[in-house]
Amino acid sequence: MKQTFGKVAVLFGGASAEREVSLMSGTAVLAALRGAGIDAHAFDPAERDLHILKEEGFDRVFIALHGRGGEDGTVQGALELMGIPYTGSGVMASAISMDKWRTKMVWQACGLPTPRYEILDVQTDWSAVVEVLGLPIFVKPVHEGSSVGATKVTALEQLQPAWELAARYDNLVIAEEFVSGQELTAPFLEDRVLPLIRIVAPDGNYDYQNKYFTDVTRYDCPCGLPDAEEQAIQALVMKSARVLGCRGWGRADLILTDDGRPYLLEMNTSPGMTSHSLVPMSARVAGLSFEALCVELLKGARLG
Structure with a gap:
């Protein structure tokens, strides 16, 4: 080695x-x-x-x-x-995928499904945002991951404080329409999407604490979807990665509505590799140990 x-x-x-x-x-x-x-x-x-x-x-x-x-x-x-x-991904794909706003614009331009959004700033008409996106709304810094600075807003009066919190981390803040359904995540390794994981968090609150420091969130892998439905979502994830220029490995987060419509939320080009992390969990189901996964990722190291 x-x-x-x-x-x-x-x-x-x-x-x-x-x-x-x-x-x-x-x-x-x-x-x-x-x-x-x-x-x-x-x-x-x-x-x-x-x-x-x-x-x-x-x-x-x-x-x-x-x-x-x-x-x-x-x-x-x-x-x-x-x-x-x-x-992992190169310069361009990393930069675009880290930017939730521009990721959404690329996906929308390619006809891929993603929740509606508004960009928030100090001059935003909060009532107009609620009128357009409805409630609840997710408010997030555009350039942070791991749910840092993110808030689930359930009432109009919470929207401005949520923006103020997110703005501490970033000068660009996005408000995203809430789409109800199953929360899924889809790791990929080169040109192969690994088994999907269904995330069941307490009260649907998959925040920073529940991601990394508690054991109350449930992860179902296999996710329980029929094979054909899972394969269709995996194909969507691979397309979503390709249009962003991603390579090597990554993880897309999605919502699957009760009537079977998937919505892309975010693309992660350097996902977590902790004891709570999702890529190693999915890889194990696909037959790859943590050590084998790390070696496989290192094999894919490249320039350009």
Whole structure:
């Protein structure tokens, strides 16, 4: 393995709002790669300058960073300039997928289903937003993941405070129409969509705490859908990834309405790899251990 991959850096930590989750992801990935006999080393960009990767002769990088500064194309661009292959999507796909607004615009332009939305700012007419989108409404920072700064708004008077919370994390804030149905997530590995996972959170509240730090959320994998329906959703997910230019691996989040209509919510190009994470869960059902998954992702490291 050492000869195959050379000296590998696992990038985790970073300075984004998702640092805590990234530390958990990276620690797990590092242990898995070392367990597979790979010469893997921890590297935290919040503590060391990226150019050190080149100086210290790293041959490949496993990106286990989440959020801005790791999932948004900036690190990918730096690695491109240094000529060091890395896991996951390239610069353009990373940047677009990190931007919930522009992701939706691409999907809409390609005729893919995604909930309606409005961009919020200090001059927004809150009543008009509720009139257009109805209630409840999800309010989110455009460039954050892991539900950071997100609020489920159930009454008009909650909308402005929800925007104010999201605006602490981002100067772009989106309000998204609530679509009722099953919450699904669909990991993909190269050109293959892994088994879908159905997420059943307490009171439908799949927030930061319930994602990473509690055991009250239920994950069903297999998801329980008929094979034909699951395959149709998997085909939609693969198309949604391709139009964004994604590669390597990722995870799309969806809602499936009671009458069988899927709606794409977000695309994650550097998903979590913690004990609660969904890609490893789906991979296990597909026959891939955590260690095998990490090695497979590292095999896909590339430039351009």
